[in-house]
Amino acid sequence: MNTSPPVPDPPDLSRGFLSRLAQLVGPENLRTDPADCWAYGYDNSRLHALPQAVVFATDADQIAGLVRLCAEAGVALVARGRGTGTTGATVPDRGGIVLSFERMQRIIRIAPEDRLAVVEPGVINEQLQDAIGALGFFWPPDPTSAASCTIGGNLAYNSAGPRAVKYGTPRENTLGLVAVDGRGERLRTGVLTTKGVVGYDLTRLIIGSEGTLALITEATLKLTPRPETKQTLRAAYADIHAAAAAVSAIMAQPIVPCALELMDAAAIDMVQRYAGLDLPHGVGALLMIEVDGPLACIDQASRAVSAAARNNGLLELRRAESREEVAALWKTRKALSPALRHIAPKKINEDVVVPVSQMGALIEGLEQLSRERGVRIVNFGHAGNGNIHVNLLTDPDDAEAFAQATACLDAVFQLVLELGGTLSGEHGVGIAKRDFVARELDAATLTLMADLKRQFDPKGILNPGKGFPQNSLP
Amino acid sequence: MNTSPPVPDPPDLSRGFLSRLAQLVGPENLRTDPADCWAYGYDNSRLHALPQAVVFATDADQIAGLVRLCAEAGVALVARGRGTGTTGATVPDRGGIVLSFERMQRIIRIAPEDRLAVVEPGVINEQLQDAIGALGFFWPPDPTSAASCTIGGNLAYNSAGPRAVKYGTPRENTLGLVAVDGRGERLRTGVLTTKGVVGYDLTRLIIGSEGTLALITEATLKLTPRPETKQTLRAAYADIHAAAAAVSAIMAQPIVPCALELMDAAAIDMVQRYAGLDLPHGVGALLMIEVDGPLACIDQASRAVSAAARNNGLLELRRAESREEVAALWKTRKALSPALRHIAPKKINEDVVVPVSQMGALIEGLEQLSRERGVRIVNFGHAGNGNIHVNLLTDPDDAEAFAQATACLDAVFQLVLELGGTLSGEHGVGIAKRDFVARELDAATLTLMADLKRQFDPKGILNPGKGFPQNSLP
The missing domain is CATH 3.30.465.10 (Uridine Diphospho-n-acetylenolpyruvylglucosamine Reductase; domain 3)
Structure with missing residues (x-):
């Protein structure tokens, strides 16, 4: 997805630098053998780059010393939790040091x-x-x-x-x-x-x-x-517009659900093929709704949300009365991730956001794009925030199919921005989306962000090249 | 309260500048006569400085032009809503232009x-x-x-x-x-x-x-x-520690009140002298509690909060059953502001915050300061946030009393910081508190803030000298 020009290989870390590094953090907190460093070069985005060294931080003083050392030597420093990100933000694509926080877990x-x-x-x-x-x-x-x-x-x-x-x-x-x-x-x-x-x-x-x-x-x-209890509802709709209207209606009344998750027709269809499911005929969109609160009020709360969920497009509304029924209602949603992994293990998974009122238009636009571009697109997500996980089912090992999906992704982002949305709700930008950021943020705002970055990090050593167009940050 | 060195008078605005200004915003949106400008030089802090001109903005393009003009000429530009602030943040103490937003109210x-x-x-x-x-x-x-x-x-x-x-x-x-x-x-x-x-x-x-x-x-x-309905409770405690413990207990259970207001013994005492009130004997602290939610759940919600409010120090817990009773319960709190205005129209009113668990220690410390310094201190505020309005009853026209109160305020801030608190919860810093900011924020953080300010405002024309120690921002 990254169309930026390749970054030249970083120069090797000098012996002097490495020995000061070992002195600073202790040899027990330092890895430089490529075999040891390899596993710290990826995240969940399928991107990978070999770090030149991995440091395991143990306290803030050590980190301050490490930063000063890197700033002096111009060595990139990439912070890493457990590498579950999906955008390559922790992948050291310009080399340098990966700073793992796995030993700071108090x-x-x-x-x-x-x-x-x-x-x-x-x-x-x-x-x-x-x-x-x-x-x-x-x-x-x-x-x-x-x-x-x-x-x-x-x-x-x-x-x-x-x-x-x-x-x-x-x-x-x-x-x-x-x-x-x-x-x-x-x-x-x-x-x-x-x-x-x-x-x-x-x-x-x-x-x-x-x-x-x-x-x-x-x-x-x-x-x-923690709230005392929780209740689970599942609402099936004839089409995405009815589901989106229900989301707007639910969010406009005062009982805010603690989960309001959407699956579109393509997602339901995929799951139904993969696992036989108890869904009404003609279902075109599904909402999973959870309401939490005090035990004595939960029925009233779920009735209020149910009333808001009802409209002409509602096919079925079910409320779980037992733990088993909760599991049964969630079965469709829970089957989705394994189904996706089974069908397209290397899918492109985005997390765009649009205003709730535009969710119907988004899904309709995505269906049209899917037909026009011949790319299967499956959508689900956090509907109450308008945060939709758009999954383009493709295989990066099939060059032609992947190029088609990448071009389609470009059109997806265009659609999201036209609908007043944003390119990421919670996955971030990292490497994967940095080339699209300038379509969302205007030049003056981007320049200011680069100026602010420079105040925090004048040498540009902290995760260089991430989150912004390649040429916009120091 | 401002102990900073006096700022020299700004040079007069040049004829050329004023004529460009008039051209830019239109003469109908510009005032330069001191009589017209006078009323735009104060806020609710008792501080005043005469603006050299007042501009009534009508749109963003005009504001962009105005900023460029001021940046070029090095003229200060102070944004102003309706002057209800209490810290002098909109007072143009370095002269320049007050930009009033009263004509941008669409x-x-x-x-x-x-x-x-x-x-x-x-x-x-x-x-x-x-x-x-x-x-x-x-x-x-x-x-x-x-x-x-x-x-x-x-x-x-x-x-x-x-x-x-x-x-x-x-x-x-x-x-x-x-x-x-x-x-x-x-x-x-x-x-x-x-x-x-x-x-x-x-x-x-x-x-x-x-x-x-x-x-x-x-x-x-x-x-x-909007929630469907609201219920009002009043809890009277023997002392501040019992009230503070109740606040912690209320905030640790899942029904969050929509108001949780505190009055300390000095505040209750003042109101009782001013207006006969129906309070239990020996009351040392009062909580006003409001709970909102759906009609069908409100009794349950207020029972849950009431249970959390109960402890050994509780003297009386009353719940309003009618609109009249709501008014009766709020009477004590509502009588406070007129009483304060009556007794000390020019009081120093701060809005410090401490962790909820430290509220008892704060009020006790304030009582001790009051005794030691001979300054009457009355406290009330938003207890659920630990946000206490500390009122030092003094008369700025009595130089000796005012000096005593100002010294006492210094000790109040010291106490708040020792308790892990912050100097302002919602009133801001403005002119009134800027000399104390460096006690709360460390030098590295303050320097970075100044660096960030410079990126937004390299010429230092936007509300210069406010919110930070005088020498720390450009």
Whole structure:
């Protein structure tokens, strides 16, 4: 997908640099053998580049020293959680050092009385959820990869997941950060409280910046009390327009669901072929809806959402009455990922966003593109946010098919922007989408972003070339 | 309160500049007569400085032209809504032009199906609430001055109000901005959707920056559906520690109140002297609690919050059963502002924040300071956020008393920082608190903020000298 000119091979790291590096971090935290480094050069995007060295950070002082060393030597430094990203943002395509946070996974403190937790960036999302769950809390961001992705990675991409429709993204669930910028300066951003307006909001600026502005060494997360219970509904519609209208109606009434997931006709069709499913005849779109709240109110809440979900295009609305029925209703949605992996293991998976009112137009446009371009497109996603995972089923090993899919992707992005949308809701830009960014952001805004980057990282060593058009950042 | 060295008088605006200015904005949008300009030189902080000219902006192109003209001539440009701020942020203490947004008050569009409204910055908060209220929505930020303050001002300070405890501040309720930076460049930040991660988050960076980075010319606001109903509770406690423990307990269970307001013993005492009130004997702290939600669940919700509010220090918990009873319960709190105005019309009113668990320690520390320094201190505020309005009752016209209060304020800020808090939750820094900012933010972070400011505003014309220590920003 990356049409940028190839970047020349980086010069070898000098002996002097490597020996200072080993002295700084300790030989036990350094790998330079290509065989050891190989596994730190990929993420979930199928892109790969060999790091020249891998450093396992253990504390912020070490990271500050490492940054200063790299800045002095002009060596690129790429932060990495567990490599579950899908855009190549952690792939060291300009060589240099991959800084792995896997040894910084302490939960420093949990303060239930202040609804906050302070963590190191390498903590796995699920580890955090387990620790705070025991105290009656959760941290809303829940990417599909929660069992293996890190909090630092969630913050770097602003990764959200289905619960964002009710509880927001990391930007709405983080109080403050400690971070090291590209000059090796330690920054302390934000506050310990849910309000605070002293100074500029660097917390949100660093969140979502894909490791290009600063390396997060500690995060103060806002915790949310766990709701008592949850109810699951499945609504089947004749077509995508009826489903999109239902999403608008659901989001316009005051009971916000904690999940509002969409599958389009192509996704349903694929799953039905793969696994026999109990769906009404003529279904053209499916919504999975979850409502949470106090036990005594949950029926009322699910009735209110059900009422909003009803329109002329509704074919069937089912509510799970038991744990087994919950599993049965989710079966279609859960069958989707294995089906996709089975049919197109190397599909292109995007995560565009459009205003909720434009979801019908988006899916219709995607169907038309699919017909015109001969590329099978399967769509599902977080409908309450208008965040749709557009899957182009293709095989990168078939050059002709892949070129067709890539051209089609270009048209998909064009369509999304015409509908007032954005190219990424939670996967970020990385390498995969950087050549498209200038279509969404205007030149003045892009230039300013490059200017801001330069203040954090004057030598341009922090994840160089990621997130922005190749020629726009230092 | 401002102990900075006096700034020299600005040079008079040249004839050439004024004639270009008149040509650009039209004579009907320009005032230069000091008598006309006088009223645009104050805000609600008691600070005043005469602007050299006042411009009434009518559109973004005009503002871009104005910024370029000022940048070229090195003339300061201070954005102003309706002057309801309390920190002097809109007071042109270095002279120059006040840019009033009172003629940019169009609601450009309301899209209920996408839960958003696009507005000009001069729209009054209450006007917006009326327009979207008719469609079943509200915009959560609701400062006390909602009837007269502007959306642009709310964004400039990140002003929130009581509902923030459940619904967040402007940063959590704004999707995107159009703004003109200090070079006259038009920036478009954010998206039309609740998710979006392309580029850096300039939206939140500009929100809360007090007009020092860019002039907001249009804002896309996230709307929230109005809850069906609301219930009001009043909990009286023996002392502040019992009330603070109740706040922690309330915030740790899943029903988040839509208001959780505190009054301390000094505030209750003052109101009781001013107006006979129906409060239990020995009351040392009061919580006003509001819970909103669907009609069918509201009793359950208020029971859950009531259970959390109960502890050994609770003296009385009352729930309003009618509109009259709501008014009766709120009477104490509503009597506070007139009582304060009556007793100390020129009080120092701060809006510090501490972690909820530290509220007891804060109030106790303030009581001790009050005794030691002989300054009467009355506290109330948004307890769910730990956001306390600390009122030092003094008379600025009595030099000795005022010096005593100012010294005491210094100790108040010290206490807040020792408790892990922040100097401002929603009023901002402006002129009033700028000399204290360096105690909260470290030198590296402050230097970076100055560097970022320079990218937006290389000539330093946008609200110069506000929000930061005098010598730290260009």
